[in-house]
Amino acid sequence: MYGFTPTDEQKMLIDTVVRYAKNDLRPAGHDADEAKVLPPKLISKGWELGVLQASVPEAYGGFGERSAVTGVLAAEELAFGDLAGALAVMTPSLFVTPILLAGSEEQKQTWIPPVIEADWMPFTAALIEPSFDFDPNALKTTAVREGDSYLLNGLKTYVPYAAEAEAMIVYAALDGVTKGFIVQKGDGLTVSERIKLMGLNALPLYQVRLENVRVPAANLLEGDFAPVLASMQVANAALAVGVARASFEYARDYAKEREAFGVKIAQKQAIAFMLAEMATEIEAIRLLTWQAAWKLDTGKEDAFIDAYLASTGAADMVMMVTDRGVQILGGHGYIRDHPVEKFMREGRGFASFTGLAIV
């Protein structure tokens, strides 16, 4: 059957996420972006909502089953609150979910419970590399087998919390095929100063250099990278939908207040039509994202293509919507007192954010 309504269980979880996004993340977003730091309490509160914990089976310390659909529902709401905050809250899943998807039973037993059962801790992952044509399936970072270990070499960027991370998954090409490797703090990673981007100012991101970093052979995630990448792509798409919706709603409310020529500007078709198209494109990509997530959950053949399409489409959609968000506010939209310029700075990033989150 077709269905477009979350289950009661999903609704309960999402309701708590909605409240947190609205009451905690959104009010903190502006100052966090300016101060370039997220309040730790804000992150731990988001972690305690249990979105990731609910997607990990009891055997590994969680209390549920992984569902990409639930994940994208939550991701949209979190990003609606604040993107940097959303990514911070979701960072540990960058470590946990790939192990769940591509790890061995032993790896799951060893690595997942300590993350899931504890307070929020910066376990993370390094996928993105600093090149214009970065391709997750053709990594420049390499892994070479040497006896009982792998030697990793390469340069990673956009790695959240790399400086503090206890451990991270580093993706590298092993015989030309992307694989994940669990790398721990003491393994010889070189972490740069924080990198500075157009957006995501509040999220600590780093470059990570690997020079003959040696990890035990047992730390290779043997499973396929494809479902991991697809789960990153639907997460990226869902986050984009959240940011776009945030911009749309802000611009819509502003347009209903702001007067020009004796009427609210929302009463002008030029503005009203922009808003109608924004709402339409947001809904289009939301549904594409839901379907891709559902296909991942049900193991459909074309799930990976759909996840790719959702992420690609989302990057265009969120740029269009957040650009218009600024445009509708006119000069005021360009001022940092309003959040729409921040949404727009974030909006452009989604073409490059795959790998920053996973559901």
Added chain:
Amino acid sequence: MTIEFETPKPIENARFLLQTVADNMMRPVSRQFDEEEHTIPFSYIEFMHSAMRAMGGGSAGSLAPGEEKKPEDPNKPKRAPIAYQLLANQLEMLSWGDVGMYLVTPGGGLGAAAVQAAGSPEQKAKFLARFNEEKPTFAAMCMTEPHAGSDTSAIRTRAVLDEKTNEWVINGEKIFVTAGDKSFTERPEFGKGFLVVWASIDPSAGRAGMRSFVVEAGTPGVKITKLEHKMGIRVSDTASISFDNVRVPFENILGSPTVEKTTTGFKGAMATFDATRPLVAATGVGVARAALEEVKKMLAEQGVTIRYGLPRQKLTAVERDVVDMEIMLKSAWLMVLKAVWMADNKQPNALESSMSKVKAGDVVTKITQKAVELMGPLGYSREYLLEKWMRDAKITDIYEGTGQINRLVVARQVLGYSGSELR
């Protein structure tokens, strides 16, 4: 309740069947009926009619899903209703075959949809039974007038009650009536159809005075004045019809014969569009899918396959276009599915319905135009169907509410504005 996208088995079966129809009955004659405008494709019509009858009066081609059957055993788990979802799938598939020919699929069309939406049980019984009888039968909706397109409240056609004979007397002029000729002109091959005519019973009441009337085929005073020559969907007749003192029985009015001060009657009528817009959107998606599949097939024949998964920076320009077309097509279809799913589940869907139409109108024009461009001199050639689909596609962005009118509906919905607040 859950979020899921599994095509229900009955829908899958229907799609499979109609794919065969599209492949065998539509595509081979698409070009012929495009070139021979106003020629009636009798073999297709007769085939569809007997096939639909054999399947128990399936509603393909009729934009009015039948009444839901009551479950015989009340203890049996109630199946979720899928009538509109089924219909959207059928229309998508037929339009994939040929959207012009889909429009000449026998059945009630928009005329029957209006009866279904606003008629009494007696009216439904009287007017809708004919579509399952021996001969293929058509019905049409007469809404647009020369000076009143999207602004349906500007309609000038009048209906006046003659109290002596208890008949409505209709005067006015209608244009752009899809299947108007087949619904009205009596031919031995077809059963007796009808027109649903929009008219005002009280012009001083504005929209509140607007009603629709069933005018049976052959009624004196009705004249088909013109069959339009169109850019596309040429196999479908588009009629101009004049009404000169046309008399219909009192009981042929759909809705209340008295005018109240509210516009609920008109709004009720407009609600018909909430049901039909996603269906028209579905036809657009069908054409778009045909064009995209053809482009991919023609590319594959030249050894070009689309490398899904590559970053945009590594894709060729052609691949980027195809990927973008794919995103447009899939998301538009999902919007259609959501809108009809809401209709099946009796959820108000004015927003989703208009959104799906906005989106489908956008994507079908973009995809078909891009398809012609990408295939270069082949795309523009009448040797292939791509150029025809581009011409056919454009109507999707116009009828059943232009893209702009639907944007207005969407905007009012998302802003919470009335028609007077956002004009």
